[in-house]
Amino acid sequence: EDQVTQSPEALRLQEGESSSLNCSYTVSGLRGLFWYRQDPGKGPEFLFTLYSAGEEKEKERLKATLTKKESFLHITAPKPEDSATYLCAVQALQNQGGKLIFGQGTELSVKP
Amino acid sequence: DSGVTQTPKHLITATGQRVTLRCSPRSGDLSVYWYQQSLDQGLQFLIQYYNGEERAKGNILERFSAQQFPDLHSELNLSSLELGDSALYFCASSPGWRQGRSPLHFGNGTRLTVT
Numbered sequence: 001e002d003q004v005t006q007s008p009e010a011l012r013l014q015e016g017e018s019s020s021l022n023c024s025y026t027v028s029g030l031r032g033l034f035w036y037r038q039d040p041g042k043g044p045e046f047l048f049t050l051y052s053a054g055e056e057k058e059k060e061r062l063k064a065t066l067t068k069k070e071s072f073l074h075i076t077a078p079k080p081e082d083s084a085t086y087l088c089a090v091q092a093l094q095n096q097g098g099k100l101i102f103g104q105g106t107e108l109s110v111k112p
Numbered sequence: 113d114s115g116v117t118q119t120p121k122h123l124i125t126a127t128g129q130r131v132t133l134r135c136s137p138r139s140g141d142l143s144v145y146w147y148q149q150s151l152d153q154g155l156q157f158l159i160q161y162y163n164g165e166e167r168a169k170g171n172i173l174e175r176f177s178a179q180q181f182p183d184l185h186s187e188l189n190l191s192s193l194e195l196g197d198s199a200l201y202f203c204a205s206s207p208g209w210r211q212g213r214s215p216l217h218f219g220n221g222t223r224l225t226v227t
Binding site: 031034036041042043044045046049087089091095097098099100101102103104105 | 114116143145154155156157160162167168170202204206208209210215216217218219220221
């Protein structure tokens with residue numbers, strides 16, 4: 001069964017303290033891995049798509065990387081406005097349609 | 113703003129009742145997806161429609177049904193509501209019926225409370 005596991009469940013950082021979030025996945029064949037950010041009371045906001053092992057994508061203080069079994073979201077010198085829940089999702093090659101399978105998310109809190 | 117519009121934002125109803133949630137996809141998107149998000153389950157895929165036809169089905173209860181209309185907006189109907197149906201319901205859209213190079217874009221959800 002296709003599955004996505006994220007760790008840690010929650011992460012508290014001081015402003016400027018860099019860290020990484022992990023997303024481990026088990027999927028029959030990976031079509032794509034997606035990172036989203038979700039603020040309280042809002043819908044998930046798209047950040048990155050990664051398609052193959054070794055691929056990296058960057059946006060401001062965020063950098064996503066992909067291996068054959070996991071993905072990392074690296075946060076460099078975070079600011080309080082980076083506080084949110086970060087969701088990882090996969091789309092399997094054998095999926096009917098375009099559904100994404102989501103992990104439970106990592107709740108990030110950045111204190112000034 | 114993702115361009116996906118969901119109404120209503122909040123819905124409070126009693127057990128046994130029926131409600132309809134509405135979604136308008138981004139301009140140009142032909143696929144609509146429905147997800148349920150509860151505290152203990154995370155984001156769970158319910159169903160996908162593409163250009164009016166059902167494309168994929170997740171763990172959607174028989175009490176729930178959806179449809180996509182010719183103008184591409186979609187409705188999710190929830191009936192015989194139970195306390196456990198209380199959750200955030202999200203709609204997302206994408207251009208094609210598979211992800212391809214285009215991600216899903218989500219609306220801000222409808223918060224359903226069943227009392």
